[in-house]
Amino acid sequence: MEGERKMREGGREEGKVKIGSCVSTRGGAGRDHSAPSRRLSSQHLSGSLTSSATGEPSDQSDLGGAKMKGLFKSKPRTPSDLVRQTRDLFLYAHGSISLPDSKRDEKMAELSRNIRDMKSILYGNSEAEPVAEACAQLTQEFFREDTLRLLITCLPKLNLETRKDATQVVANLQRQQVNSKLIASDYLEANLDLMDVLIEGFENTDLALHYGAMFRECIRHQIVAKYVLESEHVKKFFDYIQLPNFDIAADAAATFKELLTRHKSTVAEFLTNNEDWFFADYNSKLLESSNYITRRQAIKLLGDILLDRSNSAVMTKYVSSRDNLRILMNLLRESSKSIQIEAFHVFKLFVANQKKPADIVNILVANRSKLLRLLADLKPDKEDERFEADKSQVLREIAALEPQDLA
Known part of the structure; x- marks a missing residue:
């Protein structure tokens, strides 16, 4: 009788192990549940149900919490959530919110991950192509508030890899359409002063190439190009093209060409209104430069400008x-x-x-x-x-x- 009672109790204990354990279903049928295997399972179960300090059973609410945690995972972030969280992190990078250095490092690392995640949404990755709906959501949220302004002003605070990712994100967003509309253009029209920051970035050796790439993408929008051409900023390119840093000078030359060739009607209007000073500077600073590369790039661009039909009136005056x-x-x-x-x-x-x-x-x-x-x-x-x-x-x-x- 005593032996039968022990066997029944042992069966109940084994039942508890099977109920409380996370058991894989693979290979479960016909499995040999030997004594060592049962003991191992009991130890795992004991670790889940007892306090590590006393070995006594823990509160049942802890068990319920563990079960709930396993059953319900946190909801994935939407593209809109990602942008909103990134916007908050930019405030830490900008210094608007003060933090201890260790905590600030954590926030900056999180910011880098978020920017990389935005890049993955916009460009896709090795496993998946970009999803149009996700791109639209991200774009809409990005331009809903001043996220672009925060990104541009915080760029010096980011590490090199994150700067590269941020530059690619900004470039891609200029081309994203939401309901068949380039909403980046509307945002920039209301925030044209951001072009002032980007142009001045050519004077910062560490940031010039990043700001230059962003700037070139922004002047894809005609309203932005018109603003730059009508400002004093356009004169700065005559100097930027001749900067001693070859990479920055070449980048400035590529930007100058984009500015003077992309939007035909805007360029024609600008040249007609400014041809006297513009070509005087063009000749003396670029075509007669002592730098061979500057002369070669300048004469090629001059041909592109004058041979364009939209600039025929300007061309006739130039060749006279x-x-x-x-x-x-x-x-x-x-x-x-x-x-x-x-x-x-x-x-x-x-x-x-x-x-x-x-x-x-x-x-x-x-x-x-x-x-x-x-x-x-x-x-x-x-x-x-x-x-x-x-x-x-x-x-x-x-x-x-x-x-x-x-x-």
């Missing part, structure tokens, strides 16, 4: 200036073939002008033999039928010119 012609003829004599070729594409506009002023004609006539000899030897590295056709036409035009009396 003897000072401009003198600069182009000097560039034709450069030792660099790349500069010579690009200079030819602008020089041919002076020759092709059917209403050439008398002083332009006389300069071409006075230098006819040198020009004909120089142009005859000018050949691109690769065969280019269009170039050869243009060159032949220019040679014929110059050969046929007659000197004219000055009025």
Whole structure:
């Protein structure tokens, strides 16, 4: 009788183990539940149900809490939640909320993770493509308040990798549409002063490339480009392009080109209203620069500007200036073939002008033999039928010119 009672109690104890344990269903059927296995399970169960200090059973509410914790996981963050939390973290980075250094480091690490998560939503990752609805939610929340302003002003406080992620996030957001509308454009129209911060960023060696990349994406919006062209900021690019740091100078040159070629009607209006000072600075600071790379980039961009149909009125005025012609003829004599070729594409506009002023004609006539000899030897590295056709036409035009009396 005593033995039967013990066996029944042992069975009840084993039942408790099976109920309270987290048992995998894989391979459960026909499993050999040996004594050591039961003892191990009992130990695990004991650790869950008893106090580590006394070994006594814990309060049943603790058991209930453990069960609830296992059954209900925290709700995943939505893209909107992510932006709101990031906005709060920017306040810590900005210093608006004071914290001990250790706590601040935790907040900055969390901020870096959040920015990386936003980048993953917008660009996707190795496991998944971006989801349009998630991108729209993130974009809408991002521009609902001043998150972009906080990001730009806090950029110096972020580490290098986070700056890169933040730059990519800002770039992507300029292209995101919500209900077929670029809401970044509306936000920037109401916050154009942010362009002041980004442009001045070119003067910060550590941040220039990040601010420059953001700025180029922002001027994709015509209202932003118009603001910059009509401000004093545009004059700064003549200096930024010649900064001693090669990477920053090249970035400034790429930005300057984007500013002067993307929005045709806005650029044409700007050049028409500002052509006198603009081309005077362009010639003296860029085309006559002592830096070879600056001259090469400047003559290529000048050709892009003048050959664009939307700038035809500006082009006609430019090729009527003897000072401009003198600069182009000097560039034709450069030792660099790349500069010579690009200079030819602008020089041919002076020759092709059917209403050439008398002083332009006389300069071409006075230098006819040198020009004909120089142009005859000018050949691109690769065969280019269009170039050869243009060159032949220019040679014929110059050969046929007659000197004219000055009025």
